[in-house]
Amino acid sequence: MIYKPEFSVVIPLYNKENYILDTVYSALNQTDVAIEVIIINDGSTDNSVERVEQINDSRVTLYHEKNKGVSSARNLGIKKARAEYVAFLDADDIWRPDHLIKIRKLISKFPSKGLYSSSYSKFVNKSDIDKLISKAGCNDLDVSYTELDIVRFATLTINSKIPTWTSATVISKNLIPTCDLFELNYNHGEDIAVWLFLIHNYGGAIQSIETAYYRVGDPSSLTNKSIVESDATILFINDTLKNSTLRLDEIKAFKSIHDRFSLSHAITALMKENKIISRRFLNSTFVKSKKWYLVYLLLLVPNPILLKFFRMRSGKK
Numbered sequence: 462m463i464y465k466p467e468f469s470v471v472i473p474l475y476n477k478e479n480y481i482l483d484t485v486y487s488a489l490n491q492t493d494v495a496i497e498v499i500i501i502n503d504g505s506t507d508n509s510v511e512r513v514e515q516i517n518d519s520r521v522t523l524y525h526e527k528n529k530g531v532s533s534a535r536n537l538g539i540k541k542a543r544a545e546y547v548a549f550l551d552a553d554d555i556w557r558p559d560h561l562i563k564i565r566k567l568i569s570k571f572p573s574k575g576l577y578s579s580s581y582s583k584f585v586n587k588s589d590i591d592k593l594i595s596k597a598g599c600n601d602l603d604v605s606y607t608e609l610d611i612v613r614f615a616t617l618t619i620n621s622k623i624p625t626w627t628s629a630t631v632i633s634k635n636l637i638p639t640c641d642l643f644e645l646n647y648n649h650g651e652d653i654a655v656w657l658f659l660i661h662n663y664g665g666a667i668q669s670i671e672t673a674y675y676r677v678g679d680p681s682s683l684t685n686k687s688i689v690e691s692d693a694t695i696l697f698i699n700d701t702l703k704n705s706t707l708r709l710d711e712i713k714a715f716k717s718i719h720d721r722f723s724l725s726h727a728i729t730a731l732m733k734e735n736k737i738i739s740r741r742f743l744n745s746t747f748v749k750s751k752k753w754y755l756v757y758l759l760l761l762v763p764n765p766i767l768l769k770f771f772r773m774r775s776g777k778k
Contacts (some may be wrong), residue, residue, distance in 0.1 A: 504528030575663025
């Protein structure tokens with residue numbers, strides 16, 4: 462009998478030898494869900510491939526391509542997927558065992574959506590996850606299942622956090638117009654641009670309990686973020702705003718998301734003493750908020766004083 466997966470799990474892999482086994486096993490250990498795990502080796506130069514080859518499970522398939530970047534790897538994973546639903550999992554992230562069960566319930570409540578997502582949390586060390594799971598809880602009575610349109614996406618992004626994250630997201634392959642969803646020419650924002658496209662065109666749904674965990678470095682480190690020169694999300698929004706059929710609340714929502722990311726990039730560039738890029742992002746915003754004026758004033762501060770200010774804010778000396 463041919464094995465028919467309910468979910469295809471796509472994992473792009475590039476030099477994650479220390480994490481990939483934990484990631485793959487968190488997918489294989491999903492409770493009562495038929496899955497396949499598709500790993501796209503994106504030209505790894507460490508021992509990542511050797512780690513994957515240690516796994517003795519017929520549900521895992523490893524593909525290789527030259528180092529083309531994470532977007533190309535995800536696109537190839539979508540093409541190889543046999544299931545109707547494609548779940549994304551980055552090669553150093555972790556799922557709770559009930560992640561896909563929660564997504565299945567979300568799909569049953571809101572069928573025919575383009576995107577489904579659980580809530581998520583950051584972690585630094587694997588030992589942090591048990592505490593996060595305990596804090597999040599697992600009682601179904603505590604879970605809320607909610608539809609997600611572009612207006613709600615904007616509200617959550619501005620008031621709380623971005624409601625979707627790559628390793629928490631599942632898409633419906635039957636609805637997407639092409640397997641080449643992820644833009645290859647950008648290395649920032651290409652994932653969120655896809656989520657916005659799917660939510661705007663096909664709708665989405667989210668569930669409230671954290672079942673996905675993404676690994677970060679030291680959150681307080683000044684070097685934790687790099688300067689972004691162009692963002693696929695911002696470019697997608699600019700193109701979408703040219704559509705005259707948008708409702709007024711959708712226009713407002715897209716603009717608020719645009720400004721959220723533009724200000725974030727302006728601040729990061731400022732922290733890196735690159736005032737040219739910071740000013741460019743600042744000038745691209747639609748609304749001059751209090752934060753906008755703060756960044757504007759900081760641009761007038763000499764770089765040595767500015768760097769000292771950011772170090773004090775992050776607790777560095």
